[in-house]
Amino acid sequence: AAGSCFFRAGGKRFSTGLQMTGRASSILPHVKSGEAAEGSPNADADTATATAPVVDEETLRNDLETAIEEEDYGRAAKLRDELRHLREDGRSSLLAANARFYDAFRDGDLAAMHAVWAKGEHVYVVHPSAGRISGYETVMRSWEMVCDADHEFPLRFDLQDVEVHVKGDIGYVTCLEMVKTRGSGGSWGKQLATNVFEKVAGEWLMCVHHASHLDDDDE
Numbered sequence: 001a002a003g004s005c006f007f008r009a010g011g012k013r014f015s016t017g018l019q020m021t022g023r024a025s026s027i028l029p030h031v032k033s034g035e036a037a038e039g040s041p042n043a044d045a046d047t048a049t050a051t052a053p054v055v056d057e058e059t060l061r062n063d064l065e066t067a068i069e070e071e072d073y074g075r076a077a078k079l080r081d082e083l084r085h086l087r088e089d090g091r092s093s094l095l096a097a098n099a100r101f102y103d104a105f106r107d108g109d110l111a112a113m114h115a116v117w118a119k120g121e122h123v124y125v126v127h128p129s130a131g132r133i134s135g136y137e138t139v140m141r142s143w144e145m146v147c148d149a150d151h152e153f154p155l156r157f158d159l160q161d162v163e164v165h166v167k168g169d170i171g172y173v174t175c176l177e178m179v180k181t182r183g184s185g186g187s188w189g190k191q192l193a194t195n196v197f198e199k200v201a202g203e204w205l206m207c208v209h210h211a212s213h214l215d216d217d218d219e
Helices: 057-069 073-107 110-116 136-147
Strands: 003-009 012-020 124-126 132-134 156-167 170-180 189-200 203-213
Touching: 057 073, 073 110, 073 156, 073 170, 073 189, 073 203, 110 136, 124 136, 132 136, 170 203
Parallel strands: 124 203
Antiparallel strands: 003 012, 124 132, 156 170, 170 189, 189 203
C-alpha cells in the first residue's frame, strides 16, 4: 500500500511529502550495549580517515593461512598483527563516516548529506514508518524534504548501543538513535538504525540507511 514518508523526533511525526509503495520492515535489529560513546557524532574519538592499506584483508588472511601451513610462525605472527591493525583502521574510519552522516542529519545540511552517500541505483533509504526509497537521486530528494524543515534544526542526537562490523570493502553500523528537536518539549524519539557503507576509492560512503521507530513497549 502507498504511504507518506515520515521521520519521528520527540514523539512528533514529520512528513517528507514523498509517496512510496511497499511495507516498512517489521524486523528490528538486535542491538547490544556497551559502545554508545564510540559512535556518537559528539564523541571525542579521532575521526581521521584511515589511509587505504596496500594489502587487503583477504590477501592477508590467505597469506596467514599459508604461513601457518608452512610452519613459518614468525611470519604468521607478523601477518596476524597486520590483520589486526587493518581491522582496527577499518572500524575507526567507518565510525568517522557514520559520524559525518549524523552531523549532516543533525544540522539539516543537505550538501553534506549529498557528500556522504554513494552514487548509484543500488543505494536506498527506509525512513521510519515508510517504505523503501531506491536510487541516489530519489534518496536525495527524500533528504531534501527532511532538511527543508529548517525550523526543526538542529536536531539533537544521542547514539546508543553502537556496533561496528567491517568485512573488506563493506561495513555497517547498528545503533539506537535517540532524537530530540527544539520543539519536542524535552522528549526523545527512538529509532533503531542500520547504516551500511561501501568503500569507494578508499572512502566509506553510505549505501543504505534503514531506521525503524521504537516505542517504549518494544524495548
